[in-house]
Amino acid sequence: xxxxxxxxxxxxxxxxxxxxxxxxxxxxxxxxxxxxxxxxxxxxxxxxxxxxxxxxxxxxxxxxxxxxxxxxxxxxxxxxxxxxxxxxxxxxxxxxxxxxxxxxxxxxxxxxxxxxxxxxxxxxxxxxxxxxxxxxxxxxxxxxxxxxxxxxxxxxxxxxxxxxxxxxxxxxxxxxxxxxxxxxxxxxxxxxxxxxxxxxxxxxxxxxxxxxxxxxxxxxxxxxxxxxxxxxxxxxxxxxxxxxxxxxxxxxxxxxxxxxxxxxxxxxxxx
Numbered sequence: 579x580x581x582x583x584x585x586x587x588x589x590x591x592x593x594x595x596x597x598x599x600x601x602x603x604x605x606x607x608x609x610x611x612x613x614x615x616x617x618x619x620x621x622x623x624x625x626x627x628x629x630x631x632x633x634x635x636x637x638x639x640x641x642x643x644x645x646x647x648x649x650x651x652x653x654x655x656x657x658x659x660x661x662x663x664x665x666x667x668x669x670x671x672x673x674x675x676x677x678x679x680x681x682x683x684x685x686x687x688x689x690x691x692x693x694x695x696x697x698x699x700x701x702x703x704x705x706x707x708x709x710x711x712x713x714x715x716x717x718x719x720x721x722x723x724x725x726x727x728x729x730x731x732x733x734x735x736x737x738x739x740x741x742x743x744x745x746x747x748x749x750x751x752x753x754x755x756x757x758x759x760x761x762x763x764x765x766x767x768x769x770x771x772x773x774x775x776x777x778x779x780x781x782x783x784x785x786x787x788x789x790x791x792x793x794x795x796x797x798x799x800x801x802x803x804x805x806x807x808x809x810x811x812x813x814x815x816x817x818x819x820x821x822x823x824x825x826x827x828x829x830x831x832x833x834x835x836x837x838x839x840x841x842x843x844x845x846x847x848x849x
Contacts, residue, residue: 785833
């Protein structure tokens with residue numbers, strides 16, 4: 579909101595200054611020199627007087643000459659003053675235009691730099707959250723950052739183009755990582771799935787107890803067995819868990835070797 583107010587103030591000030599300059603152009607073009615032609619029209623009356631006129635005519639001529647001379651002098655002074663006014667308007671014009679352009683440039687640069695700092699600050703926050711929470715999915719990141727989803731996707735696209743983050747899709751869910759987290763997509767998928775609290779708890783039970791059954795996990799976690807069965811099926815398909823063949827009993831499950839190694843090395847269950 580403050581950025582918008584500042585931008586509007588700068589634009590308004592610039593428009594006022596530029597309008598003042600345009601007014602100076604108009605007034606400079608019109609000028610105040612309309613009296614000078616009048617004096618030029620009156621001056622020929624002097625040359626039209628007859629030098630051999632009678633004394634009365636000469637007296638009249640002298641009186642008219644004095645009046646016309648005064649008018650001519652006044653017209654010249656007025657014209658000079660008009661030129662000074664035009665000059666003043668010209669100076670005001672260029673000053674107003676210079677100040678207006680300067681205000682626009684400074685305002686644009688200032689607002690642009692503030693916008694750049696704001697964008698960089700937001701991108702740093704996004705990168706910091708991804709670094710702290712590898713495998714975080716887009717909607718969770720959106721809830722933490724608190725910006726618009728469109729803005730978040732925009733920044734993530736640029737961060738990914740610049741190589742600061744990488745993404746992994748699991749179904750319709752997009753998970754975000756830093757490039758130095760892992761180059762193995764299976765490890766990245768394990769990390770992404772473990773961010774689900776129920777899945778993380780299932781993996782923790784398997785890591786702590788070795789092989790275990792869905793019924794035991796359901797009782798331990800106090801979660802409906804159908805939900806436990808759904809998640810375990812997904813983990814079996816991803817080769818994170820494997821089942822143990824036992825005759826006549828429910829098949830226990832346990833972590834695969836690579837999954838156990840990844841959990842220990844990456845500290846996945848800590849997240």
